[in-house]
Amino acid sequence: MKYPLISDEQRSREYLLEFVLLAVGLSLAVNLISGLIAEWAGSTIPGIAGMVICVFGVGVIGYLRLRRRSANLVPRVVFLLDRKGESVSIPGYNFGNEFSHLSKAVFAENDAFRRQWDDVDRKDDTWRDGLERGRYRLVRELSEYLILEQIVVHVRSYFERGKFSDDRLQHFTRDSIPEVLLRNRVLDLVSRDIRDRPAFSPVDFVEEPGRTLISQSGPNGYYYRFELTLPKGSKVSRKADGGIVFENRAVKLELDVAFEGFATHLDSEFYQFVVRKPANTVSAYKVKVRISARLKWPFVLTRRNRTYHGWLESLLAELQSSNDVDEFMASIGWKQSGVLLSALTQYMDDPVPTWERIELVGEDEMQGNGAGERSGGPSAAPAL
DSSP, X not given: OOOOHHHHHHHHHHHHHHXXXXXXXXXXXXXXHHHHHHHHHTOSHHHHHHHHHHHHHHHHHHHHHHSOOEEEEOOEEEEEEETTSOEEOOTTOHHHHHHHHHHHHHHHHOHHHHHHHHOOOOTXXXXXXXXXSHHHHXXXXXXXXXXXXXXXXXXXXXXXXXXXXXXXXXXXXXXXXXXXXXXXXXXXXXXXXXXXXXXXXXXXXXXXXXXXXXXXXXXXXXXXXXXXXXXXXXXXXXXXXXXXXXXXXXXXXXXXXXXXXXXXXXXHHXXXXXXXXXXXXXXXXXXXXXXXXXXXXXXXXXXXXXXXXTHHHHHHHHHHHHHOHHHHHHHTTHHHHHHHHHHHHHHHXXXXXXXXXXXXXXXXXXXXXXXXXXXXXXXXXXXX
């Protein structure tokens, strides 16, 4: 799915420019006519009224064309747990696969997280209080980190591929945004210096000359060098409800993640053929994710530094395709292949013969079904 936020805005600007030129031409014509009327009537009121109406019309149409400069993503984000509470990967589905890999690595490195994950039956918690403890909070932090890493990787790749001046860029490290870091314990853990973490051996952080270690993962730990690159003047902060905001004069991007413990539905054949687990041994859970992007008026009214925000459209498309399980199913043609696999499974359990054998008794009966026909073949079907 594409989110042509910037390209739509550019087309709107082009349409508006054409309309302004047309309006100016019409206003000149109206002014000439009103001048004749004013000369005949001895008053300038018709000319002034015509100009006011023209300017008002241009302003209204311009606002209507350019106000649609926002996009909202609400992907259906899913992860799997087995009966023991262990995460199960979903091959090919980016979020589901990475969630399983990251959670296992984080729990292997931090025993406290493992204990909190298993502590799901606290009797002294209300439902709302429970969302900020134990497994609920860890799911939210794991999910937020995975999406945040996707944003970091995508934007960094965009600026590395193009020719951009480093003077117009701003680099955020883990030390630059402590208020964002401290609210997510998973982000805090995986971005710590790899040299200070017992889960990694000295061999894991040997860097070659001229190269920087970006990430390192294994069964006992997960490391990612957190460095977010954005246009100069950008800010990264948290909202009062815990969401993350990326903002500058031109654009605003918001990420909100929540987990309330609700299960969601996946086809039983999907478990059988894709996950390779019996459907009654695995449960799917939904993570509430909302991503909002908005172009501000300074971006709309000027063409300066537009290329420094060109990553926004492609980022929205990638976040949707990487995290939405329905889009993943569509990409593998599950709607068609799922029906076919289900039919093949039923056939293997109870195969249907290609045709039913018919035995014809007696010469007269055989002649009645047509001379030369033989019993037992396809041509021996009864007459309609």
